[in-house]
Amino acid sequence: MKTMTALCPQDRDSLYKRYLFWLYKTTRDECDRIERKFTQIAIDKEITRFLDKALAGSEAGSLQGVDVFIGEWRRYAAQKAADAPRMKWTDAGALKPEYAFLRLKLRAIEQAIAKYLGKKAIKDFRRLCEEAAMQGILQDHSGRR
Numbered sequence: 001m002k003t004m005t006a007l008c009p010q011d012r013d014s015l016y017k018r019y020l021f022w023l024y025k026t027t028r029d030e031c032d033r034i035e036r037k038f039t040q041i042a043i044d045k046e047i048t049r050f051l052d053k054a055l056a057g058s059e060a061g062s063l064q065g066v067d068v069f070i071g072e073w074r075r076y077a078a079q080k081a082a083d084a085p086r087m088k089w090t091d092a093g094a095l096k097p098e099y100a101f102l103r104l105k106l107r108a109i110e111q112a113i114a115k116y117l118g119k120k121a122i123k124d125f126r127r128l129c130e131e132a133a134m135q136g137i138l139q140d141h142s143g144r145r
Contacts, residue, residue, distance in 0.1 A: 016116045024113060024125045025132075027106045032133075034099060037084035044077035 007015070051070045055063055088099050113121050 020113050021125055023109050025129055028129055031102050031106055034087045041081050048077055
């Protein structure tokens with residue numbers, strides 16, 4: 001009977017790296033899906049203030065019909081602002097256990113990355129995730145806001 005040989009250290013380290021990156025990316029994506037709503041709300045408010053100010057300061061007729069689109073924008077932003085808290089908090093105002101778990105899991109994954117690959121790997125993984133997110137945005141042709 002043939003005996004199984006162990007993986008060489010480079011292959012084992014490669015498997016660690018790929019698994020840790022997969023864990024990091026998928027967990028980070030789940031956290032970001034929630035957190036980005038809150039950053040978007042702040043930006044949406046800024047855009048709404050600008051649009052309202054532009055509409056109020058426009059000469060009669062120069063932005064005729066734009067108020068319909070601004071109203072549509074306001075409804076979109078308001079709906080997002082109403083939906084976002086439900087992703088993170090319970091009706092009673094407590095942090096949702098699912099969200100708390102995600103944040104803990106991400107911290108645990110980052111500790112494992114530091115242990116197995118070094119602290120620099122966390123920065124590398126963050127950079128790779130950011131690059132992937134930006135590429136996804138560049139390739140998005142959905143027409144969504």
